[in-house]
Amino acid sequence: MADRRQLERLLAELAGFEEPRLDLEQYRTPPDITAHLIHVATLNGDIAGRTVIDLGCGTGMLTVASALAGARLSVGIELDSAALATARANEERVGAQGGIAWLRGDATRPPLDCSDATVVMNPPFGAREGNEHADRDFLRAASELARVSYSIHNAGSRAFVESFAGDEGGEVTHAFAAEFDVPRQYDHHRDAVRTLDTELFRIRWD
Numbered sequence: 050m051a052d053r054r055q056l057e058r059l060l061a062e063l064a065g066f067e068e069p070r071l072d073l074e075q076y077r078t079p080p081d082i083t084a085h086l087i088h089v090a091t092l093n094g095d096i097a098g099r100t101v102i103d104l105g106c107g108t109g110m111l112t113v114a115s116a117l118a119g120a121r122l123s124v125g126i127e128l129d130s131a132a133l134a135t136a137r138a139n140e141e142r143v144g145a146q147g148g149i150a151w152l153r154g155d156a157t158r159p160p161l162d163c164s165d166a167t168v169v170m171n172p173p174f175g176a177r178e179g180n181e182h183a184d185r186d187f188l189r190a191a192s193e194l195a196r197v198s199y200s201i202h203n204a205g206s207r208a209f210v211e212s213f214a215g216d217e218g219g220e221v222t223h224a225f226a227a228e229f230d231v232p233r234q235y236d237h238h239r240d241a242v243r244t245l246d247t248e249l250f251r252i253r254w255d
């Protein structure tokens with residue numbers, strides 16, 4: 050099984066979004082953040098032998114990483130069929146072992162009957178106008194599917210995430226900051242790479 054460094058190296062080989070869609074806030078989760086998140090989850094016993102569900106899996110970064118880290122089954126759910134095609138190609142690219150299933154559908158209303166999975170996700174932050182609470186619907190889905198979830202949010206989300214988790218019977222057990230590099234990919238992007246301040250949370254839902 051890949052350790053943190055090996056995992057990051059393998060993930061760096063994965064392709065990004067071919068034609069990223071701004072309306073869906075398609076930004077690939079960086080390999081270093083993914084490797085860190087999956088490493089923390091592994092140390093907490095939340096990956097090996099477990100069912101891991103990636104809500105809004107995009108290029109499959111978190112799904113493939115959890116499979117490489119020993120999940121029994123990794124499920125990636127995504128609305129966009131083009132992104133799912135990239136995710137499938139990425140699975141083959143690194144020869145991820147263990148079961149991976151890709152589902153096309155709305156991750157905020159997941160077509161799964163499950164309550165004790167590990168959810169990993171980098172949901173839309175709700176940065177676009179009219180989409181402000183996008184991550185709230187993803188957290189609600191996580192609360193229904195998961196015993197524990199790991200999610201990436203905009204910096205400054207801690208009070209919101211703690212309060213949401215508390216209302217749904219959950220508890221934030223870990224929180225850490227991460228710098229999220231976004232390469233230029235949309236017309237409004239000016240810099241070659243822009244670094245966003247983000248926060249990662251582990252929430253126990255049972």
Ligand SMILES: C[S@@+](CC[C@H](N)C(=O)[O-])C[C@H]1O[C@@H](n2cnc3c(N)ncnc32)[C@H](O)[C@@H]1O
Nearest residue numbers: 073076077078105106107108110127128155156
């Ligand atoms: C920030 S990106 C996540 C990227 C992914 N972790 C990766 O590394 O490629 C958010 C993803 O959520 C997807 N998405 C947005 N709304 C969705 C929904 N309601 N159901 C399923 N996927 C959704 C987007 O298409 C996008 O791929």
